[in-house]
Amino acid sequence: MQYELRTQVIDPPRKTFDHLVKRYGDRPASRYEEGTIDIQAKENFHYRPLWDPEHEIYDEAFSAFRLTDPYSFTDPRQYYYAPYVTSRAAMADAVAATLDYLDSRDLLSRLPDAWSSVMGELLVPLRHYESGAQMVSCDIARFGFGTTITQCAAYAAFDRIGNAQALSRVGIALGGGTAELLGDAKTRWVEDASLQGLRRLVEELFLEKDWGKALVRLDVADRLVYSLFFAHLDDAAIDGGAGSYSLVAQHLSSWFADHRKWVDALYKAWVADPETGAANKGLLASSTAEALDAALEALRPVAARVDELVGAGAGASLESTATTIRETVAALTD
Amino acid sequence: MTIAPKAPRKLTMKQRYEALTRDLDWEPSYVETSEVFPYTEFEGIKIHDWSKWEDPFRLTVDAYTKYQAEKDKRLYAVLDGFAQSQGHLSLTEASYLNAMKLFLQGVTPLEYQAHRNFAYLARHLNGPGPRFAALCQSIDEMRHTQTEIHTLSNYNKYYGGFHNYLEQHDRVWYLSVPKSFFDDALTAGPFEFLIAIGFSFEYLLTNLLFVPFMSGASFNGDLPTMTFGFSAQSDESRHMTLGLEAIKFLLEQDEANVPIVQAWIDKWFWRGYRVTALVAQMLDYMLPRKVMSWKEAFELYFEEQMLGGLFQDLAFYGITPPKHVEHAIAEKEVLSHQVYWTLYQFSHAAAFTTTFPDAEAQSWLSDNYPGTFDKLYKPLWDKEARNLEAGGRHFVRGLPQLCQVCQIPMLFTEPDDPTTICQRHSEYRGEKFQTCSDGCQWIFEREPEKYVQAWLPVHQIYQGNCGGPTVPDVLAWYGIQEGDGGEYKGSLDAAHWARWHDAADHSHIGSEA
Numbered sequence: 001m002q003y004e005l006r007t008q009v010i011d012p013p014r015k016t017f018d019h020l021v022k023r024y025g026d027r028p029a030s031r032y033e034e035g036t037i038d039i040q041a042k043e044n045f046h047y048r049p050l051w052d053p054e055h056e057i058y059d060e061a062f063s064a065f066r067l068t069d070p071y072s073f074t075d076p077r078q079y080y081y082a083p084y085v086t087s088r089a090a091m092a093d094a095v096a097a098t099l100d101y102l103d104s105r106d107l108l109s110r111l112p113d114a115w116s117s118v119m120g121e122l123l124v125p126l127r128h129y130e131s132g133a134q135m136v137s138c139d140i141a142r143f144g145f146g147t148t149i150t151q152c153a154a155y156a157a158f159d160r161i162g163n164a165q166a167l168s169r170v171g172i173a174l175g176g177g178t179a180e181l182l183g184d185a186k187t188r189w190v191e192d193a194s195l196q197g198l199r200r201l202v203e204e205l206f207l208e209k210d211w212g213k214a215l216v217r218l219d220v221a222d223r224l225v226y227s228l229f230f231a232h233l234d235d236a237a238i239d240g241g242a243g244s245y246s247l248v249a250q251h252l253s254s255w256f257a258d259h260r261k262w263v264d265a266l267y268k269a270w271v272a273d274p275e276t277g278a279a280n281k282g283l284l285a286s287s288t289a290e291a292l293d294a295a296l297e298a299l300r301p302v303a304a305r306v307d308e309l310v311g312a313g314a315g316a317s318l319e320s321t322a323t324t325i326r327e328t329v330a331a332l333t334d
Numbered sequence: 335m336t337i338a339p340k341a342p343r344k345l346t347m348k349q350r351y352e353a354l355t356r357d358l359d360w361e362p363s364y365v366e367t368s369e370v371f372p373y374t375e376f377e378g379i380k381i382h383d384w385s386k387w388e389d390p391f392r393l394t395v396d397a398y399t400k401y402q403a404e405k406d407k408r409l410y411a412v413l414d415g416f417a418q419s420q421g422h423l424s425l426t427e428a429s430y431l432n433a434m435k436l437f438l439q440g441v442t443p444l445e446y447q448a449h450r451n452f453a454y455l456a457r458h459l460n461g462p463g464p465r466f467a468a469l470c471q472s473i474d475e476m477r478h479t480q481t482e483i484h485t486l487s488n489y490n491k492y493y494g495g496f497h498n499y500l501e502q503h504d505r506v507w508y509l510s511v512p513k514s515f516f517d518d519a520l521t522a523g524p525f526e527f528l529i530a531i532g533f534s535f536e537y538l539l540t541n542l543l544f545v546p547f548m549s550g551a552s553f554n555g556d557l558p559t560m561t562f563g564f565s566a567q568s569d570e571s572r573h574m575t576l577g578l579e580a581i582k583f584l585l586e587q588d589e590a591n592v593p594i595v596q597a598w599i600d601k602w603f604w605r606g607y608r609v610t611a612l613v614a615q616m617l618d619y620m621l622p623r624k625v626m627s628w629k630e631a632f633e634l635y636f637e638e639q640m641l642g643g644l645f646q647d648l649a650f651y652g653i654t655p656p657k658h659v660e661h662a663i664a665e666k667e668v669l670s671h672q673v674y675w676t677l678y679q680f681s682h683a684a685a686f687t688t689t690f691p692d693a694e695a696q697s698w699l700s701d702n703y704p705g706t707f708d709k710l711y712k713p714l715w716d717k718e719a720r721n722l723e724a725g726g727r728h729f730v731r732g733l734p735q736l737c738q739v740c741q742i743p744m745l746f747t748e749p750d751d752p753t754t755i756c757q758r759h760s761e762y763r764g765e766k767f768q769t770c771s772d773g774c775q776w777i778f779e780r781e782p783e784k785y786v787q788a789w790l791p792v793h794q795i796y797q798g799n800c801g802g803p804t805v806p807d808v809l810a811w812y813g814i815q816e817g818d819g820g821e822y823k824g825s826l827d828a829a830h831w832a833r834w835h836d837a838a839d840h841s842h843i844g845s846e847a
Contacts, residue, residue, distance in 0.1 A: 012491035035480035092396035138457035162395035
C-alpha cells in the first residue's frame with residue numbers, strides 16, 4: 001500500500017531546449033545533455049585572437065583530428081560539474097582515509113628500505129609529471145573543439161593537480177610531516193638521470209600545438225606510467241612486503257580506470273566518423289606509434305632504476321604494456 | 335627499516351599549500367621557457383618574480399571537491415522540489431521571467447566563455463600560483479554555466495523565450511552586446527583578460543552586472559535562481575579576490591605596467607558599463623516587484639564602493655578612476671529609460687516581451703527619478719497610452735544603427751543634453767565608423783583594427799547573412815517563435831499564466847491510504 005498524494009499537474013508545452021530536440025528528438029533531456037551539448041559558441045565570432053590571428057576563437061583547425069559533428073562524442077561517465085565533484089569528493093575521502101591509516105600505524109616508515117626508495121626517488125617525483133599533465137590538459141580544455149571534449153579535459157586537468165597533491169601528501173607523510181622529501185623529489189625530477197627522459201617528454205609536450213596529438217601523446221605516456229607504477233608495482237609491492245605502497249597505488253589506479261573511459265570513447269568516435277574516420281585512423285596510428293617510441297625511451301631508465309632497487313621485472317612489464325598499446329591501436333585503426 | 339625522523343618541523347598551512355601547489359613547478363631546460371609560455375610577452379607587461387604572487391585563497395583539490403559537492407547537492411534538491419511543486423506559479427508574475435530570459439540568453443554563455451579562457455590562463459601564465467587559481471575559476475565557471483542552465487530549464491518547459499538561447503546568443507541583435515564584449519576579452523592577451531574579466535567584470539562591476547539578477551529573483555519568488563545566486567556566492571568571492579590580487583600583482587611587479595593597466599581599466603570599465611545598460615532597464619522596468627532603482631544601485635555599488643573605496647586604495651599605485659566615468663555618472667538618471675524605450679519598440683524582434691509601465695510602475699519611476707522621468711520620459715509613455723487606446727501598440731519596423739564598439743543601438747544622448755542623440759564618427763582606412771559615446775569612440779580609436787572586425791547584426795541583415803531580407807525571415811533565422819517576443823499583455827505566457835492560476839485555484843491536496 002502507498003498513499004496517494006495529489007499534486008497539480010500541468011502538461012509542459014516544451015520538453016527541453018531546441019538544440020536538443022533537433023539532435024535527439026522531442027524527449028526530455030538529461031542534465032548532462034542540457035549542460036554540455038552545443039554549449040561552445042558556433043558562429044559569428046567578433047574578433048580574431050591578438051595572439052593567434054590565423055584562428056577563430058574556437059576553431060576545429062587547432063587539431064588535425066576532426067569530428068564531423070563534435071558531439072558525436074559524449075562522455076560515457078556523463079560527468080557534468082555536480083556528478084564530477086561528487087565523484088572526486090568520494091575519491092578524496094578514500095585517499096584521506098588511507099593516509100590517516102598509514103600515519104596512525106606509522107606504516108610508511110616501516111616500509112622495506114628498497115620500497116621506501118622507490119617511493120621517495122620515483123613515485124613522489126611523479127607529482128611533477130602530474131603537474132605537467134595538468135598543463136597539457138588545460139591546453140586541450142581551451143583549444144579542443146566541442147564542449148563534450150573540452151569538459152572532460154578540464155576535469156582531467158583538475159584531476160591531475162589533485163593527483164599531484166595526493167602524491168605530495170604521500171611525500172610529506174614519507175618525510176615525517178615535513179616538506180624535505182618533497183624538496184629532494186624535486187631535485188631528483190630535475191637532476192636524476194633516471195627521470196630526465198620523462199621530464200624531457202613532458203617539456204616537449206608543452207610545445208605540441210595540436211591538442212588532439214597532445215592528447216594522444218599524453219595518453220600513451222600515461223598508460224605506460226600508470227601500468228608500471230600503479231598496476232605492476234602494486235602487485236610487486238605486496239609480494240615484496242610493501243603493502244603500504246599498494247594502499248597508495250589503488251587510488252591512482254582506480255582514478256586512471258575512470259579517466260581512460262572518456263579517452264577511449266573519444267578514440268572510438270574519431271575512428272568511427274563517417275567522413276573523417278579514415279584520416280583520423282591514420283593519424284591515431286601514426287601519433288600513437290611515434291608517441292610510444294618516445295615514451296618508451298623516456299621510461300626505460302625509470303623501469304631500470306626500479307629493477308635496480310626492487311628487482312620487480314619493471315622493464316619487462318613496460319615492454320609488455322607497449323605491446324598491448326600497439327595491439328589496441330591496431331585493432332582500432334586497421 | 336627507516337629510522338623515524340628526528341623532531342620533524344611540521345608545515346604551517348601556508349607552507350603546506352605552497353608545497354602542494356606552487357612547488358609542483360620547475361624551470362624547463364630541454365625547451366625554452368619562452369616557448370612553453372609564448373603569450374605572456376607581447377602585451378608589454380613585465381613580470382620579474384612570479385613567486386611574489388600572493389595566493390588569493392588556499393584551497394586544495396580535496397577540500398574544493400568536498401565543499402562544492404555539498405553545495406551542489408543542496409542546490410539540486412531545491413531545483414527538484416521547485417519543479418515538482420510547480421513552483422513557477424508562485425512567481426510574482428510571468429513577465430518577471432523576461433529578466434531570466436535575458437540572463438540565460440545573455441549571461442550564461444559568457445560563464446562558459448570564461449570557463450574556456452580561464453583554462454587558457456591555467457595553462458599559459460608562467461606562475462604556478464596564478465595558474466592554479468585560474469584552474470579553480472575555470473571549473474567554477476563550468477559550474478555556473480550548468481547550474482544556470484539547470485535552474486532555468488524548468489521555466490523553459492512552460493514559458494517562451496528560453497528555448498533557443500544558445501543559437502540566439504550567436505545571432506540576435508541585442509545579444510551581440512554581451513557576446514562581443516566577451517569575445518573582445520577572449521581575443522585579448524592573458525594579462526588584459528585578467529584585467530577585463532578577473533578585475534573589471536568580476537570585481538569592479540559584478541554588483542551591477544550579475545547580482546541584480548539574483549536580487550530580482552529573490553524579490554519575485556524565484557527560489558531556484560536565488561538559491562543559485564547564494565550557492566555561487568563563495569565561488570564569486572574567490573573570483574573577486576583573484577581579480578584584486580591580479581591587478582595588485584601586475585602593478586607591483588614593474589612601474590612600466592601601471593600605464594598599461596590603467597588603459598585596460600579605462601577600456602574595460604566602459605566596455606562593461608555599456609553591457610550594464612541591459613541590466614539597468616531590467617531593474618527599472620522588467621521586474622514586477624522592484625529591488626532598487628538603477629540609479630540607487632549605481633550610486634551604492636559603483637560610486638560609493640568603487641570610486642569611494644577601491645580607487646582610493648589603487649591611488650597608491652598611481653591608478654586613477656577610469657576615463658569617461660563622469661559620463662556614466664551623468665547618465666544614471668536617464669540610462670534605463672532610454673534603453674527600455676528602445677527595447678519596448680523593438681521587442682517584436684526579441685526573445686523577451688515588453689509592456690507599457692502601468693500607473694503604479696510609472697509612479698515608482700517618477701519617485702526614483704524625480705529629475706528626469708516626469709519631464710523627459712512620461713510624455714513618451716503618455717503618447718504611447720494614446721496609441722494603445724486607439725488600438726495601435728507601437729513597434730519600430732526599421733532597423734537601428736548600432737555602435738561599432740558596444741553594438742547597442744545609437745540611443746544614448748549627449749552627456750550634457752538628454753534630448754540630443756550622441757553620435758561620434760571616426761575614420762579608419764578610408765571608411766567611416768559610428769560610435770555611441772566618447773567612451774566607445776576612445777576604445778575604437780585605440781584599436782581600430784580590432785573593432786572593424788565586429789560582426790554587427792544590423793549590417794549582417796542588410797548584407798543578407800541572416801536568413802533573408804524581411805523581418806519574418808530574420809526572426810525565423812533567430813529561431814524566435816510565436817509568443818517569444820512582442821507585447822506581454824495577451825502573449826502566450828500571459829495567457830498560460832492566467833489559465834494555470836485559474837486551475838490552481840480549484841486544485842486541492844488530498845491524501846488517501
